[in-house]
Each structure stands twice: as C-alpha cells, then as structure tokens.
Amino acid sequence: MLDAIWREARERLRRELAAKDYETWVAPLHAASWANGELTVEAPSAFCRDWLRRHFLPTVEAAVTQASGVRATVLLTVNRELDVRGAPERTALRAGVGDPTLVARYTFDGFVVGESNRVAYEAARAVVAQPGLRFNPLFVYGGVGLGKTHLLSAVAHGIASATRGATVVSLTAEDFVNAMVRALRADRMEHFRRRFRNVGILVLDDIQFLAGKRRSQEEFCHTYNALRDGQKQIVIASDNAPHDMPGIEDTLRSRFASGLLADIQPPDPALRLALVERKARQRGFTLDADVVAYLADGWCANVRELEGVLTRLHAVATLSCREITVALARETLGPRAGTNATTVERIIAEVCREFALTRTEIASARRTARVAVPRQLAMYLCRHHTDVPLARIGAELGGRDHSTVAHALDAIERKLERDVRLRQAISAVRGRLRA
Ligand code: ADP
Ligand code: MG
Numbered sequence: 001m002l003d004a005i006w007r008e009a010r011e012r013l014r015r016e017l018a019a020k021d022y023e024t025w026v027a028p029l030h031a032a033s034w035a036n037g038e039l040t041v042e043a044p045s046a047f048c049r050d051w052l053r054r055h056f057l058p059t060v061e062a063a064v065t066q067a068s069g070v071r072a073t074v075l076l077t078v079n080r081e082l083d084v085r086g087a088p089e090r091t092a093l094r095a096g097v098g099d100p101t102l103v104a105r106y107t108f109d110g111f112v113v114g115e116s117n118r119v120a121y122e123a124a125r126a127v128v129a130q131p132g133l134r135f136n137p138l139f140v141y142g143g144v145g146l147g148k149t150h151l152l153s154a155v156a157h158g159i160a161s162a163t164r165g166a167t168v169v170s171l172t173a174e175d176f177v178n179a180m181v182r183a184l185r186a187d188r189m190e191h192f193r194r195r196f197r198n199v200g201i202l203v204l205d206d207i208q209f210l211a212g213k214r215r216s217q218e219e220f221c222h223t224y225n226a227l228r229d230g231q232k233q234i235v236i237a238s239d240n241a242p243h244d245m246p247g248i249e250d251t252l253r254s255r256f257a258s259g260l261l262a263d264i265q266p267p268d269p270a271l272r273l274a275l276v277e278r279k280a281r282q283r284g285f286t287l288d289a290d291v292v293a294y295l296a297d298g299w300c301a302n303v304r305e306l307e308g309v310l311t312r313l314h315a316v317a318t319l320s321c322r323e324i325t326v327a328l329a330r331e332t333l334g335p336r337a338g339t340n341a342t343t344v345e346r347i348i349a350e351v352c353r354e355f356a357l358t359r360t361e362i363a364s365a366r367r368t369a370r371v372a373v374p375r376q377l378a379m380y381l382c383r384h385h386t387d388v389p390l391a392r393i394g395a396e397l398g399g400r401d402h403s404t405v406a407h408a409l410d411a412i413e414r415k416l417e418r419d420v421r422l423r424q425a426i427s428a429v430r431g432r433l434r435a
Helices: 002-014 017-024 046-055 055-070 118-129 148-162 172-186 189-198 213-229 251-256 267-283 287-299 304-319 328-332 340-355 369-385 390-398 402-418 420-432
Strands: 030-035 038-041 074-079 091-093 138-140 167-172 201-205 233-238 260-264
Touching: 002 017, 002 030, 002 055, 017 148, 017 304, 038 046, 038 055, 038 091, 046 055, 046 074, 046 172, 055 074, 074 189, 118 138, 118 233, 118 260, 138 148, 148 172, 148 233, 167 172, 167 390, 172 189, 172 201, 172 213, 172 287, 213 233, 213 251, 267 304, 287 304, 287 328, 304 328, 340 390, 340 402, 340 420, 369 390, 369 402, 369 420, 390 402, 402 420
Parallel strands: 038 074, 138 233, 138 260, 167 201, 201 233
Antiparallel strands: 030 038, 091 167
C-alpha cells in the first residue's frame, strides 16, 4: 500500500514539477510509513526538508491525496542515511598525480599558436610561471572549438607539475553547481565552502553555465573572493566576454573583467594552414600543399571541426585505398562549410530579423538608435565570428571605413556592458546563427 501510493504520487509529481525541481527535491525522498491518511516522508537533510516544506508541501500533499484517494497529509522528517554520498570528485587533482579527466594531450606543446590565439596562449604560460601573481583571474573567452578547454587543461597540468603540494582543482561550472546542490541537499555547505576556499589554484571551465543561476553565482562569488584575497590563481573560460554574458550578475562580471581578459578569435589564415598540417601529422599522415590549402580555406572555422574532417578523410582514404587529394576531399566532405562571405550575410540577416529592420535600412546612412545600434551589433558579431577585415565589414554595412567600424565596436561594447536587453538580443542572434 505504502509503496503503491508513493510510486503513484511521485509519478504525478514528476509530471507536475519542473524536471530539475523533481530531481533535486523529490527524487531523493523516501516514504517511511502510511497510516490514517498521513504519509511520513524522509528527506536527506534538514535543508531539504525545510525547502520542501516551504515550496512544495501543498503540491506533494495534493499528489498523495490523488494517489491514495483519501484526503492526505504529509509529515516530513529527516533521515541522514539517505544522504547521497557526495559523488566522487571528478576533476580535483593533487599536484603530481595525473587525473584521467584532464585530457593528457592538452598540453602547451600541442597547442598551435598564431595571431588569433597568441594573447591567450602567452597569458596561460605566464600564469603557470607565476601563479596568483600577475594575471588574476585569467579569463579566456572565445567561440566553440577554439582551444579554451585545451589551454585550461594545459594550465592545470603545468601548475600541478611545477608546484609541489598545491592543490589544483579543475572543473566545469556545471560540476561546481552540481557539487553545490549536493552539498545543499546533504546539509553540508560548510564542508563545500571550506573545500573550495582551501584550493591552491582553481580552474573553472564553461563559466557561462552559471547564467541565470543566482544562488550558484552568489556562492561562486564568495569562493572567488576568498581565493583572490589569498592570492590564489583563478583561471576561467567562457564562450563570451564578461560584458557580453546575459544572466550573469554585475558583481561577478566586474570581478571577471578586473583580471586579464584574453580572447581567442577564429583561426586566421596562417594559423589555419599550420593547424591542418599539425593535426594531419599527429594523425600520422602528410598532405599535399593544395589539400592543406583547400582544408584550411573551407574547413577550419574552428579546430574541432577540422579534427573531425581530418578523421573522416583519413578513414575514407584508407578504406578505399586512395590518396588524399582535393578531389577526394571535395567528394567526401561535400559542399564547403560557410565561407566568410556567407557568414557575414547571415549575421546581417539575423540582426535585421531580431530588430525588424530591412537589409537596406541597416546599411543606410541613418544614425537613429533604432538603426545605428543594430548596425553596430552586426559589426561586432562579424568581428567576432569571422576574420573579415574591419574595412570589409564596413563596406557590407553601408560603406563605412575601418575607423568607423573600430569606433562602433567600442561603442557597442560599452552599451553591452550596461544594457541587459541588448545582451539578450545578441544571445538570441547567436543562438540562431548556431542553429
Ligand atoms: P573549446 O573549449 O574552446 O570549445 P577545445 O579546447 O575543446 O575548444 O578544442 C577543441 C579541439 O581542438 C581539441 O581537440 C583541441 O585540442 C583542439 N585545438 C583547439 N585549438 C587548438 C590549437 N590552437 N592547437 C592545437 N589544437 C587545438
Ligand atoms: Mg571547452
């Protein structure tokens, strides 16, 4: 009876609550007894019990009433045995001890450097040389597949092997949030705080995951302050610059912005050539110059894409016993990925759509904010998602010259800093560009 009622009630709750609420608050519960219309339910911690009582008790009682067919009340108690043992630390590592979750091949030596990623690379090396001293925090940002995680891992390895005894903790923002939620549930926040505040170096990947999560941001802010005060190195990666992260509280953004900001741009032409050669060599084959040029030109918008393309090409060539030629590449890979020109046009089209402008309006001479701001935004996105020179970007947007575009980029960065709605607009456009 007890089991049947609770199973049915949980089923109803699962349908009714947001998946995350269900997973966090209901899934860990245990039904202990059922008598006279009263269901006793055990929660893993006092925190969890109080939270349920405050937020979900009427919902839980309604579900139990429907499941049992009698007007039910729910009594919440604590049973610490239910405490989900903090799942094992996935990514913390002690100096000198290899950690399998940190990708071993992500080293500085394996990182190909060019104009578009040099600042980030140099900054990462400087951090390893003098952790906590010069560039704190180091904030690396850039698009997908451009080497952020690679650089962060290289820093974590580098510091772990250079310093004896310092604890390097390297994890994603998602891991951080999950660890925090587990600690909250298990009523072990003190332990959680102590652990993160005592690390020697904190490396946090994909910080954009904190967007919109106020509680996690607050907690991270405390951790951050404690580490900064103790001159502990913090290294962060994000898909966007601090001023361009919707859903991140100002307190946190200004802290990120106070360190060294290092962006990684899409690879420039010289770097693309170097990457194609190096990645091919790593896979044990060499390519003719014309194949290298072909791949560098059309198939290297980001490095992850290039790696996938090389793997496919190599497999096809091996299986069909053919040489890798431009013809084979064309045949295997199909039509080229978006070129710079099509990307610029797509960006402009998506910005027009977002702001309900026509292509003619956005490239017109008009300077009213209704047109000028979207135009600046389009320039900004072209600058960040292509390697088209500023003069060409200006030409596409009404014949503006290099310095006008540079000025527009400054202006829009300042606006993004202040304007939440603009940050939301830009992330909506980015979302559609990725689709
Ligand atoms: P991100 O975290 O920016 O999305 P990753 O660091 O995961 O990108 O990189 C994707 C892949 O591309 C990885 O296999 C990484 O080793 C490789 N890669 C990226 N940039 C470089 C580079 N400059 N040199 C060598 N490999 C790179
Ligand atoms: Mg990454």
